[in-house]
Amino acid sequence: MTQIAMPIVVTLLAVVFAVAMQRIGPQTGATWPQRAPFLGGGQPETHAWQRFHVRYYPMTLLFIAFEMEMMFMYPWAVVYVETGLTALAEMGMFLGILSVGILYGWREGVFRWQ
Amino acid sequence: MTDALFLALSALAIWSGWRVFRVDSMVRASFQLMVSFIAVGLIAVLLAAPYIGIATIFMMAVEMMVMALFMVMFMMNPAGLNPMVMVHQHRFSVAAGSLAFAGLSAAVLLSDLPVRPVPEGAEVVRDLGHELLGPSMLIFETAGVTLLATMIGAVVLSAHSGRYGASDAGSRPPGLTPGGAPAGRKPEGGGGHHHHHHGGH
Amino acid sequence: MTLVSVLIVAAALIGIGLYGALSQQSFVMLMMGLELMLNGAILAVIGFWAFSLGGAPEGQLLAIIVMAVMAVEMAVGFALVVAVYRKRQADMTESLKTMRH
Amino acid sequence: MTLLSALARRAEIPVFAVIGTRGLGLAESLRRRPGLRLVDSPRHARVLLVAGAVDGAQKQALERLHAQLPAPRGTVWWQAEPLFARGEVVTGDDPMPAIRAAASADDPDQRPDVPPHPWQGIGPHGHGGRGMMGGNPYGRPMAMTADDIRDGLALDAYSARFGPFLPMLPPGLALDLTLQGDVIVSADVASAPFEQGPQGDAPDLCAARMLRLMGIGPIAARARGALLALPQGSGMRRRLAAWLRGEQVSETPDPLPAALPGLEWAEAVLWLASFPPSRLRAACMERHAA
């Protein structure tokens, strides 16, 4: 309880502060030309919100699989000194296995813009 | 105080979980789900699991970010500019959901749950580390291999450009007889037709 | 905050998740339902671990495994969505059924 | 409030510079002037500065830009013929007094207050849309799917006119682009860059423009790290290196409609900035003539 009290309190403080500061300024209604997205004088044909082509999508999939290893690494770090060489070897193996995935992804070009 | 916080967080988790299926914008839906996960993570910290709780927040922030990317990529009208409902078998689903909730709650209320709380001052992260490197070592390494398989599978399925060019270009199964027409389903379009014609004679 | 209250919250999350998983037409929204169910599962596991297992480390490990399952489900699920969309220009669950030939 | 106003009175004036014919050198000369700050977006600006003559054909674009400055806003025409009757006109070399005057002006709107498409009251919720994708929700249609040139995922294509006063593009260049994600799928030149004279091709000025897009200054660029950051094989490294040595570059780019598709936004912007304005203008004019 005491551990997460302060994060919650400062989060609430920050959000309330930010919202209040945005409310104190002049609040004017904007005209349609003013609200148009900035394109240096040009105009868009459609809304910007679209089925956005995320050019790096294979990377994100590789990333969520790879990132899972973090869950195992934090507890590992805590007991590392007590366990010694075993811990080093096991984590070396674990990271080695996952690095193969990164190497494979690199050779398949997933870090390029598709 | 803890109880009040627990109630507030539970309400937040359930409310935002419900909103996931009620908002029009896919970005909002993904991040509503993230809020639900954050609330559950904070409840876990209240339950003396500081590692699992915070790590849930950490992992789910990332996963829901990726979720939002894919939601926007593949959903029609991703920002919900036109309000929409894309559901099927709605009544059945509502019934199934309520039934699951009622059944599980009844099971919880009726069964006699053992009481063995976490001892005060237990070093839960250290225990988990010893568990990972000791008895459950195999699980840990298996997870590594599973994740590797996932990575490779995801890349194979999703990536289009490989080392040898586009993945669907020029790939054709070998013929059943040497030099014969490719086996399997004929690809659509002119090329397939040509081969079909050739093989027919 | 008792085990019963934690488990009821978990049951509610699982119920909503089940509703979502069954009712949504789109594949990615269906995955949201699955994730919400797993969210409830994590909460239930942690609740049991905290109140009934006396802090046995296997409980925490189970929660981690659930999360790993989620990650795998997401990675493979989205890869499938991409593959299907590339072939069919659709991401509906119905269109997955017609993938079989 | 009074404290804020007292502090704000001596703040730098945020200026959005619209660069016209032979205006590039003028605008660059303001960059290190105390008392004002050149900003990249009209939303951040208080004053719209038109440096150098702007073609009457761009009047509407300029008016749209003018509208995008939050009110109150002011306009300064510096060595430029006013295209609409607002703001201060400066013919000399020092626009500062006029900018200060414009910073307390309050120009009315130039453009009529109408949405891009009529929409109000249409559709089941009055939001202008119909069905899942149809109609003009909130005044604009939604993007539609189109074929992609790279990976075969046919997602939505975003078509818009970029420019002629977009700060990262050469001044005056207006492009009709179609984007998928941040990759350019098709490009067409709507108007060529403005004439900048020999001053616009000065190596230090060109290098500074390019380095600004990469987020560094000329001092950091001497460490050659800037060259490594550029993609290989496009000639950008060669041209930037020449500019950093103080040499003129006289390469002419390929016609833009052929060269831009397939480039990512960042690459395309850097590629355009890696040519001297006069050569880029020549490449665009040739096509218009043909």
Next chain:
Amino acid sequence: MIVATLALLLALPPLIWAAAMFDRIGTGRGAIVMGPIRNGAALMLRPNTETEAPDRLNRLLAPGWYLALALVGLSVVPLAPGIVATDLSTGLVLWGACEALTVVVVFLHGWSPNAPLPLIGAYRYVAIGLPAMLLSMFVLIGAALPAESLSVVEVVEAQRGLWNVVRQPLGLPLFMALGLAITLRGPFDYADGAELAGGTSAEESGPALALWQFARASMLVAFSAMAAAAFLGGHLGPVLPGPVWLLLKTLAVMAATVAAGRFFARMPPARMLTFLWVVLLPLSFVSLALVGVEVLE
């Protein structure tokens, strides 16, 4: 706990001011001390702009969330022995969660105005922000190894003999790459860069813009304090009291981060993505392996 929180809230505005001053040095426009304050005041008096059909709620909240994440991240840093706002046994993981949520918040900031340039900025930022975060996790785990704990308090205490920056020389530079990414500056500023005319903040004006800059500066402060605690011994040091040491180290990291942001050029995002995964991530593995071997000896 409450003392530490109040101290942090009091120390933050001057530190943000200092960050803004660092940003002004070398721009040649003078008014280094008062300039940021005056410009900020002028922005507060300008109106917010509307855009066409924006996501109003997220647009309103994004700067607040960013600021909140900076504050939560800052709250795990101990100011002196026994004085810390959030005494969490997994403080490093909480910091990691703040990093991850920063990516989400910047994405929302770019998504919410419904305009093309912010949208491109948001998407590019996610591509770079995610792997950059991975990097920082590895070097922070390297800092946790000798402490045998995930608590930032313990990480600082474990540096009484030897600072982590000596033990793990690659750690601080790699961590600074993350610092540049989450504070949107220099080579990692794919969200708000000049080639997008301000990117995710291209459509913001007035107080919304001022607050975004404010939150960005507070994230710089939070990052610098965290770097000082994880690698430079935090509040440890001779003669001077602990909080003063922490302050000095934080200012030093802040200055170094701002300078690094000015020095390195921004690559096109696809190049940077490959660079992160193929060069920097293996480097962080090496850094972790080295500290692992060193700790066991």
